[in-house]
Amino acid sequence: MAAFGYDEVTRQTFYGFRAHLRGCCPGVIVGLDLAPANMHELPVAETLLDGAVGWALGDRNYWSPKLAKRLQNQKLHLLAPYKFSKRETKF
Secondary structure (H helix, E strand, O other): OOOOEEEEEOOOEEEEEEEEEEEEEOEEEEEEEEEEEOHHHHHHHHHOOOOEEEEEEEOOOOOOHHHHHHHHHHOEEEEOOOHHHHOOOOO
């Protein structure tokens, strides 16, 4: 199930998996999902956050207005920055 993926931070291609974790305060891991490195984060996030309530924090890869709307219906507020930094508001 492993696959090639691209790491934008190191600007390298790698072979393997991406780990997606769900944690709660004070840092206890309550959910884990391993996905092939080429799989997009949004389908994994939907599975991992199913049934969660409160707040969820994700990086730019989790930003999706459609996902945020669906999660609000289950009383979960997704905090993820815009996918592209040029869309962020500068204060």
